[in-house]
Amino acid sequence: MRLKNFLNAILAAALLALPTIGAAQTILTVSTPEQSATYTLEELLALPQTTVVTTNDYVDTATTFQGPRLRAVLEPLNIGPDASLKMVALNDFSSNVPSVDAFDYDVILAVLREGEPMSVRDKGPIWVIYPMDDHAELRDDSFNGRLVWQLKTIAIE
Numbered sequence: 001m002r003l004k005n006f007l008n009a010i011l012a013a014a015l016l017a018l019p020t021i022g023a024a025q026t027i028l029t030v031s032t033p034e035q036s037a038t039y040t041l042e043e044l045l046a047l048p049q050t051t052v053v054t055t056n057d058y059v060d061t062a063t064t065f066q067g068p069r070l071r072a073v074l075e076p077l078n079i080g081p082d083a084s085l086k087m088v089a090l091n092d093f094s095s096n097v098p099s100v101d102a103f104d105y106d107v108i109l110a111v112l113r114e115g116e117p118m119s120v121r122d123k124g125p126i127w128v129i130y131p132m133d134d135h136a137e138l139r140d141d142s143f144n145g146r147l148v149w150q151l152k153t154i155a156i157e
Contacts, residue, residue, distance in 0.1 A: 027125050028109070030073050032156045037077060041111060041125060047072050050108050054133040057144050058123070065110035065129045070102035073109065073154070084157040087128060090120065090150040096157060097128075097146045105138065106131050109151065123149035 024040035031037075047068035055062050074083075081100040088094045101107050110129040111117060118124025127149040132138040 028073070028151065028153070030077060030079075030154045032077050032079060035077055037073065039073065041117065044068055044109060044111050044126070050106050052106060052108055052110070052129050052131045052134075054129065054131050056130070056132050056147055058147065058149075062133065064114055065108060065127070066112040066115070067108045067110040067126070067129070070107040070109055070128070074099060074102055079156060086153075086155045086157045087146075087148040087151055088153045088155070089148050090152050093148070095145050095148050097148075101130070101146065105135060120150055126151040 024042055026038040027041055028039040028044065029036055030039075044067060049066050050069050051064060051066045053062050053064050074080075074085075079085075079099060081103040083099040085097045085099050086094055087097055108129050110127045111125060113122065113124070113127070118127060128147055128151055130138050130143055130147065132143065
């Protein structure tokens with residue numbers, strides 16, 4: 001009898017989930033005091049993509065990351081290089097990042113690692129990636145805190 005109840009509970013949960021299967025979920029919100037924009041994975045992938053091959057303190061070897069440039073989600077909201085960005089991860093870790101980084105370097109919102117979407121377990125679905133191997137100054141420890149993984153929101157401070 002317990003097995004039957006257990007199976008019925010699983011079936012009920014699966015049926016309740018059906019309306020959301022296939023629905024695109026928002027994975028990123030970018031906001032200013034006046035406006036905001038949301039993005040699904042599909043919408044981020046539809047933006048022009050940049051590939052960055054780099055190492056950092058969290059990967060052992062040069063790794064290929066792909067995603068839109070950070071400035072591609074800032075510019076539509078008129079966020080310029082003089083802003084301060086509060087980047088918040090799924091676990092509520094946050095880092096204040098000067099937006100000038102997005103305009104001086106090809107900082108990307110990586111959604112693919114080695115050509116595959118990143119799971120939450122693998123620092124996804126979005127990982128802020130700097131092209132550290134392309135610019136010696138980015139290898140400074142101060143930039144490690146800006147490599148926010150599991151990014152969920154970017155807010156103007």
